[in-house]
């Protein structure tokens with residue numbers, strides 16, 4: 517059972533020492549509770565959106581000198597009275613203050629409870645509440661952009677428009693049912709068809725954006741695979757622009773996988789340098805490393821197969837590469853063939869020699885950082901194409917994705933119903949399913965809206 521009648525308290529800043537540590541309370545008693553432990557002013561008499569310096573007292577003992585902010589409901593994040601106490605950032609002090617608040621009637625908040633209250637009090641809808649969590653977790657420019665877009669209601673606005681248009685038609689169709697003896701058609705079928713088509717396209721666009729959205733939210737894993745000494749670790753270092761992995765002329769230098777993140781144009785890539793794979797090894801550690809390389813490869817979104825241009829001719833390069841998964845639309849793994857050490861063979865020579873096996877080979881010198889930029893751009897284009905600059909909503913949330921698929925399914929059902937001229941009450945049922953799925957995303961109630969719409973717009977006086 518959700519209880520929002522009591523007053524909750526929690527530490528809002530991360531654990532550990534810091535300049536400031538913040539405690540937040542929300543609920544009817546927030547001001548009264550803090551007033552009991554605050555000396556300086558009577559907080560009950562202060563205006564909303566003001567700051568107050570004073571001391572937190574445990575009886576006669578001073579716990580800390582603090583600044584208290586007051587936000588009175590409903591003009592606050594949760595819609596309730598909120599007090600924020602900015603203390604010195606000590607875990608000990610914060611614990612003492614929390615204990616005092618609880619002694620005076622506050623309850624420890626559950627995870628996300630402030631935002632939950634904001635939702636229940638109508639300050640945010642579900643997609644916005646979810647965007648708060650996404651914003652906090654965002655680690656790249658594109659994740660941040662998507663979260664901010666949704667927090668500001670971008671996605672909700674898309675859905676709201678869809679719902680309103682559908683509700684209007686639904687209301688008209690239900691009206692027809694009321695007047696069924698009179699054989700009238702309030703809902704223009706041509707317009708209705710057009711609407712369903714429009715909504716279907718919009719829903720499909722949102723669903724398609726999820727692939728990119730997932731990338732934005734979770735990053736892309738890139739496994740660098742190849743034979744020992746092909747230069748995988750050198751490539752990792754070149755991509756990161758730092759000496760992260762040990763490089764040596766000894767084959768089998770990298771024994772375990774090494775993972776580092778790289779931000780390319782706002783998208784997070786997780787680069788995985790692996791142990792070189794060769795057929796004949798009796799070294800048990802190397803064999804284990806090779807196992808891990810294969811695991812990394814199987815889990816990766818993108819595989820870079822790196823080969824040594826000075827050792828490989830087109831035939832051996834092709835044979836080598838053939839042992840690894842070629843781009844496979846089924847599991848979605850993307851594959852890049854990269855020839856390294858072009859500084860030794862020369863760019864033109866390499867291109868001419870390898871042109872017959874694959875025109876898409878990227879030739880680089882990991883050591884001299886030649887063409888590394890091109891490789892980065894290729895990685896970026898593989899996941900984002902031109903889409904990343906796309907304005908508008910990108911779905912990043914699996915729950916929304918699932919619900920949108922329900923929406924799409926019900927839109928197809930509605931269309932089929934129209935095609936087959938089925939009765940209004942059945943169509944109306946499909947519309948309800950669709951509205952329900954849309955409403956599930958934002959957390960709205962569906963049926964009351966619809967009634968509201970009928971009464972407010974039509975005023976039929978019946």
Ligand SMILES: Nc1nc2c(ncn2[C@@H]2O[C@H](COP(=O)(O)OP(=O)(O)OP(=O)(O)O)[C@@H](O)[C@H]2O)c(=O)[nH]1
Nearest residue numbers: 744745746747748749750764768769770792882883
């Ligand atoms: N000429 C030249 N040498 C390179 C290049 N990239 C790497 N090397 C050299 O190749 C050797 C092997 O490099 P590493 O990066 O350790 O190779 P690796 O693929 O990680 O090897 P393992 O970890 O053993 O599988 C080192 O001596 C590097 O200096 C390059 O672009 N040009």
Ligand SMILES: [Mg+2]
Nearest residue numbers: 748749769770
């Ligand atoms: Mg290595």
